[in-house]
Amino acid sequence: MNHIRLSLNGLWPVVVLLATALLSGCSSVNRVNPGEAATTNAVPRFEPQPSRLNPSSYSVLGRTYHVLGSNDGYDAQGVASWYGPNFQSKPTSSGERYNMYAMTAAHKTLRIPSYVLVTNMENGKQVVVRVNDRGPFVSNRIIDLSYAAAKKIGMIGRGTAMVDVRSITPDSPIPTSQTIVSGAPTLPAEPVASAPAISAAASLPHAVWGQDVFIQVGAFGEMGHVISVQQRLAQAGITAVSVTPFGALNRVRVGPVASLADYDRLMDQLRTIGFDNAQMVVEQ
Template identity: 50%
Template sequence: MIEWRQRLPGAAVVALVATLLLAGCASGPSPDRAATRDAVPRDEPYSSRGNPDSYSVLGKRYTVLASNTGFRERGLASWYGNKFHGRLTSSGEPYDMYKMTAAHKSLRLPTYVRVTNLDNGKSVVVRVNDRGPFVDGRIIDLSYAAAHKIEMTGKGTVPVEIEVVGPDDTRTATRNSASSGNRSGRAMPNARWGENVFVQVGAFRDADNAEEIGARLRRAGLSTVSQSAGGWTRVRVGPLASADEFDAVRERLRQLGFHETTMVVKK
């Protein structure tokens, strides 16, 4: 067990070692106990203990956002379950695997986000009240209830898009949660491993610079594609066959000096 309570208490801390070995899947949860309704965004004060300016985990420093407004992100989601049920989250609340909650590394606590499973278009609104996951390439850890609702518990990890919703979005979030399929209010492409999931290395105004980067990546053994639109050339690696390949490619890109990469799902 890693001891750093004074910096960031929470279920995500205790979950860290297990998450490094296996993306979330706890044994023996009861689906009939899981919440079925989305969390309803409401105006509430930020946690006094869950929002330091920054914090450190395993030698890496994370910065908490000053504002969640307009936040949107794509990447891999994992989930955590009954092994951590009842433990304190980073905001000081007990973790309840049967409620619609989640952990995030930098969003202010608590906040509400809509999480859309890009494999199937299903989405859920959750209340973020914990920190994690502290595995590169993972952007959010969902409670068992939330993971169950978007049908990811059997896979462990899925590509997702997350988007902050607030009190002014309550009616939209509630309306969207009443239907199945695409609930994000806009077209969401389904992610198909081996077909349309890529890691974007960067977007370049200079097409020659983009070609130079692409050539460097190809010399390193990576398969690249370039897409030009609106005066920008985007260099991407892929398509990627699985979440494991996504992780491996991002790690290889970090070794090559490319640290600010993102997941892209092409329409």
């Protein structure tokens, strides 16, 4: 899996490192000391988000990414990866040195620094991380976790996991795994004053390829747009398409997606035919 780290010393972007790791993720475990990894969540706090770290857009490997104007309300699902020994002590996009044993992460479009709750949709494990880097610039990966964060949610061995990524602030309630999966209202909680505790879920999510994973192509108010999208998908040979009403909108989805390999193939194909905003949706 290829990763690129960006440095923002007055220029955006300057590529300072290109490293290649095993396809199963950055899993050079023989160069890792698990005992050094943090086990407690990052503690959200309000921090300045200077414009030099958050340009309106930037380009890497021929693709342009648009940094969010605000992280408020960000909640997305996708495939997480992790990065480790090959990047240890290298500069991150924020200028800080990467520490694979800290609870940090890289994201392509969230404003930095910031904090997110990451839920492993396959086992219900959760972690709060501080986003201080840009990436991953591998296609179809939503977030790059530090070794410590990946270890906490149980994704080291395979190198990837289906995750929900939700922006949080110091006064955000921390939703449980069940809340994220079911879409149930989040119960009130005390403001976060220390490393946020995450409840052990009584009934953990267990997302399964071929059953729970879909790709949402878009949501459209007019049926004419829906029909047009269906036709474009059919012309590309994508036939497992469903249309689901959602309020005044109609959600067009592909799936269920059988495997990670099929997900990558479909996402690449959708991007090729112009659906750049397609994203994973896990339904249980």
